[in-house]
Amino acid sequence: MAMINGQKNSAVVSLLYEQVAGEISGLINQGTFRAGDRVPSIRQLSRRFDVSINTVMQAYSMLEDQRLIEARPQSGYYVRSRVPEIREPDLQSRSFTAPTTVTISDLCQQVMRNMMNRDLLPLGSAIPSAQNLPIDKLNRIMASELRRYGEQGVLYQMPPGYERLRVQIARRALVAGISSGPDDILVTSGCVEAVLLALRATCRAGDTIAVESPFYFNFMQMIAELGLKALEIPSTPRDGISIEALRYAIGQGKISACLVITNFSNPLGSLMPDERKRELVELLARHEIPLIEDDIYGDLTFGNERPTAAKSFDRSDLVIYCSSFSKTIAPGYRIGWAIAGRFQSEMERLKMIMNVAPSSPPQLALAEFLATGGYDHHLRSIRRVHARNMSQMADAVARYSPPGTRMTHPAGGFILWVEMPEGTDAILLYHRALEKGISIVPGPLFSLSSKYGNHIRLSAAQWDDKIEQGIKTLGSLAHELLP
Numbered sequence: 001m002a003m004i005n006g007q008k009n010s011a012v013v014s015l016l017y018e019q020v021a022g023e024i025s026g027l028i029n030q031g032t033f034r035a036g037d038r039v040p041s042i043r044q045l046s047r048r049f050d051v052s053i054n055t056v057m058q059a060y061s062m063l064e065d066q067r068l069i070e071a072r073p074q075s076g077y078y079v080r081s082r083v084p085e086i087r088e089p090d091l092q093s094r095s096f097t098a099p100t101t102v103t104i105s106d107l108c109q110q111v112m113r114n115m116m117n118r119d120l121l122p123l124g125s126a127i128p129s130a131q132n133l134p135i136d137k138l139n140r141i142m143a144s145e146l147r148r149y150g151e152q153g154v155l156y157q158m159p160p161g162y163e164r165l166r167v168q169i170a171r172r173a174l175v176a177g178i179s180s181g182p183d184d185i186l187v188t189s190g191c192v193e194a195v196l197l198a199l200r201a202t203c204r205a206g207d208t209i210a211v212e213s214p215f216y217f218n219f220m221q222m223i224a225e226l227g228l229k230a231l232e233i234p235s236t237p238r239d240g241i242s243i244e245a246l247r248y249a250i251g252q253g254k255i256s257a258c259l260v261i262t263n264f265s266n267p268l269g270s271l272m273p274d275e276r277k278r279e280l281v282e283l284l285a286r287h288e289i290p291l292i293e294d295d296i297y298g299d300l301t302f303g304n305e306r307p308t309a310a311k312s313f314d315r316s317d318l319v320i321y322c323s324s325f326s327k328t329i330a331p332g333y334r335i336g337w338a339i340a341g342r343f344q345s346e347m348e349r350l351k352m353i354m355n356v357a358p359s360s361p362p363q364l365a366l367a368e369f370l371a372t373g374g375y376d377h378h379l380r381s382i383r384r385v386h387a388r389n390m391s392q393m394a395d396a397v398a399r400y401s402p403p404g405t406r407m408t409h410p411a412g413g414f415i416l417w418v419e420m421p422e423g424t425d426a427i428l429l430y431h432r433a434l435e436k437g438i439s440i441v442p443g444p445l446f447s448l449s450s451k452y453g454n455h456i457r458l459s460a461a462q463w464d465d466k467i468e469q470g471i472k473t474l475g476s477l478a479h480e481l482l483p
Contacts, residue, residue, distance in 0.1 A: 025066070038076050039069060122459065123458055126459055153360055158357050165364075170182050203226065209259055210257070233246050257292055258291050263309070266457075269411075303412070328379065386412075429456065440456050
């Protein structure tokens with residue numbers, strides 16, 4: 001690195017941070033530091049350039065504003081992906097698709113089966129990698145708890161579920177800004193069942209439910225199964241669902257409920273700012289419309305603080321908060337929960353009708369895991385892993401994809417939404433990738449109205465040489481499909 005003159009007079013001190021920023025920016029542009037690489041620490045640069053720590057902090061703040069680097073908690077500063085961000089949709093237009101009757105797609109079923117095919121490289125699966133899960137510790141805890149509690153492990157834990165687990169979930173909810181007691185929590189068989197129960201408690205066949213667009217395709221299947229109509233409301237990678245478009249839609253016809261993934265949505269990865277969450281809750285409350293909030297990715301933030309839940313702004317008990325441990329520690333345990341407000345009793349009744357109760361052994365194990373601090377320790381580790389994986393995958397997409405490719409830059413979770421050049425056929429790319437032993441999720445599955453034809457969803461749940469080679473192969477296939 002070139003040395004910066006260490007002059008201390010006031011005429012030049014104000015420019016020193018710009019010089020430091022310029023040096024680092026030049027090294028990034030030259031390729032010395034690539035996307036995902038860690039840049040020197042603040043103290044290292046302070047010594048290297050003989051400037052104050054405050055000067056380096058100003059320089060790094062400038063580089064963050066220029067979106068060249070990003071800070072990661074307890075880790076330092078890293079080079080951001082150079083792939084352009086997804087273009088924001090035009091939210092000034094009031095034109096949106098009319099409520100649509102949902103049908104279950106054969107392609108959707110095939111994509112779900114592909115996720116479980118161990119012979120395929122899982123580039124699209126929104127499932128945590130087994131190598132990042134506390135499997136051995138959970139197995140030991142479950143064995144110990146089954147010995148400790150004996151018959152409780154084989155008997156039903158009737159709704160609302162195992163009390164010790166509900167106590168721990170209530171304590172954790174405080175981190176998301178939710179004040180609740182154990183009796184306010186219903187343990188479910190994963191977040192999917194929590195959402196399904198919420199839909200059944202708030203809607204009847206033929207009703208219209210507002211959803212963000214693009215939207216998680218498995219929820220589309222759920223809506224179809226219940227005979228509901230879906231109204232797609234445009235969303236942006238930065239702010240999530242458009243409050244303005246939703247407000248207009250409410251004025252056009254009856255909406256029975258609104259289903260939103262507020263924190264690190266699937267597939268956009270958007271994080272709704274707190275003020276937007278408040279606006280959303282207050283808008284729906286004025287019209288007595290329940291909000292079904294899926295917050296399954298909220299614990300996977302890359303930042304210093306876990307984002308709040310929209311439920312934290314609920315003053316009318318109209319928000320049904322849904323989450324689970326499936327994306328963080330144990331997808332196979334199928335343990336989720338709902339904090340359902342005025343719909344609690346009805347959801348408990350529906351839960352007993354559907355399958356009586358969730359499995360008992362996982363509830364015992366997770367209660368102990370949470371009570372002994374294992375969950376927090378695991379989260380600190382997995383957040384760093386996912387942040388690193390995201391950067392490495394973004395770098396690979398930048399290097400191997402056709403010119404004109406864009407993608408989101410989520411601040412949490414492990415989902416990447418990639419926009420290929422105009423005219424690229426995502427479904428054809430999906431089939432070509434399958435022929436090469438690679439599984440991705442094509443964008444059209446995330447809409448009911450033929451949108452996102454040149455988009456794909458990728459997962460950064462794991463990263464290794466095989467995954468990078470898969471991204472390279474995918475990039476080659478995308479080049480071949482250029483119109």
